[in-house]
Amino acid sequence: MTSEKTSPLKLFGTWSSSYTHRVQLALKLKGLEFEYVEEDLSAKSPSLLLYNPVHQKVPVLLHGGRPLAESIVILQYIDETWRESPLMPRTPTREPSSASGATSLTIRVLTGLYDGGRPAGRAVAAVFRTTAEEQKAAVAEVHQNLAVMEGELREGHFKGRRFFGGEKLGLLDVVVGCGSFWLSIFEEVADVKLIDEESFPLFHGWLRQFEAQEAVKETIPPPTGFWSTPGKSAIISSAYHPKSKPPAMTAAELTLTLRRTRMADKLGLL
Numbered sequence: 149m150t151s152e153k154t155s156p157l158k159l160f161g162t163w164s165s166s167y168t169h170r171v172q173l174a175l176k177l178k179g180l181e182f183e184y185v186e187e188d189l190s191a192k193s194p195s196l197l198l199y200n201p202v203h204q205k206v207p208v209l210l211h212g213g214r215p216l217a218e219s220i221v222i223l224q225y226i227d228e229t230w231r232e233s234p235l236m237p238r239t240p241t242r243e244p245s246s247a248s249g250a251t252s253l254t255i256r257v258l259t260g261l262y263d264g265g266r267p268a269g270r271a272v273a274a275v276f277r278t279t280a281e282e283q284k285a286a287v288a289e290v291h292q293n294l295a296v297m298e299g300e301l302r303e304g305h306f307k308g309r310r311f312f313g314g315e316k317l318g319l320l321d322v323v324v325g326c327g328s329f330w331l332s333i334f335e336e337v338a339d340v341k342l343i344d345e346e347s348f349p350l351f352h353g354w355l356r357q358f359e360a361q362e363a364v365k366e367t368i369p370p371p372t373g374f375w376s377t378p379g380k381s382a383i384i385s386s387a388y389h390p391k392s393k394p395p396a397m398t399a400a401e402l403t404l405t406l407r408r409t410r411m412a413d414k415l416g417l418l
């Protein structure tokens with residue numbers, strides 16, 4: 149077991165990927181050494197195609213030559229293999245505690261925070277993909293999600309806690325917090341306010357504390373770096389997933405959306 153634990157770790161990721169950030173952050177929080185391989189998603193490496201042949205996505209973690217895909221699966225694997233500094237609190241299951249609260253809220257973040265809601269990340273992405281009335285509806289959906297999180301911090305399992313994980317970052321902090329890079333970009337390009345400090349003071353405060361953590365600062369690039377990145381137009385089109393994700397956007401629709409959101413000016417695309 150020990151030799152398995154000490155086998156080398158190699159992570160295939162992309163700098164702009166929140167899913168990659170989740171794994172990088174978890175490895176750092178555990179104090180694990182790993183080799184990082186930056187993937188160009190417009191020209192995926194033979195290794196990525198070999199290790200994640202079906203989905204061909206990052207992140208992929210290689211542990212002792214064994215590949216693991218899907219960020220949540222990887223996070224669980226890391227937490228179960230290296231049990232020091234747990235990301236999920238380990239308390240007896242019958243004890244009503246924030247451990248079960250964290251598990252259930254993590255699942256809800258990933259599947260839908262309220263009845264009929266979709267995964268929190270998809271609601272945020274919808275703000276970016278839409279315009280006008282549709283965008284207003286998407287912003288309202290994000291606010292509904294934030295209201296649930298705010299309620300959990302105000303009077304739910306996480307009342308009075310610094311982080312969802314307690315004094316230290318836990319799984320839920322990692323999952324929710326790693327989207328913060330894109331949140332601030334979306335706020336800027338779509339000219340919308342998603343995390344309004346007055347409406348969501350506890351969530352806003354939590355996010356600022358999260359971002360101030362050294363391991364987070366080392367992992368998530370500052371949003372300002374985004375605008376000066378040479379491959380930014382490719383990143384934008386991959387964020388839209390025009391080929392693969394419904395509703396499919398034609399190039400003309402994409403252009404129109406970029407114009408409307410004023411992103412085109414910022415990126416110098418048009």
Ligand SMILES: N[C@@H](CCC(=O)N[C@@H](CS)C(=O)NCC(=O)O)C(=O)O
Pocket residue numbers: 162164165166167168189204205206207217218219220
């Ligand atoms: N559910 C996956 C999502 C991973 C994902 O969407 N990765 C994106 C980058 S953020 C990717 O590799 N996209 C390449 C593609 O779709 O071809 C996870 O949690 O790891």
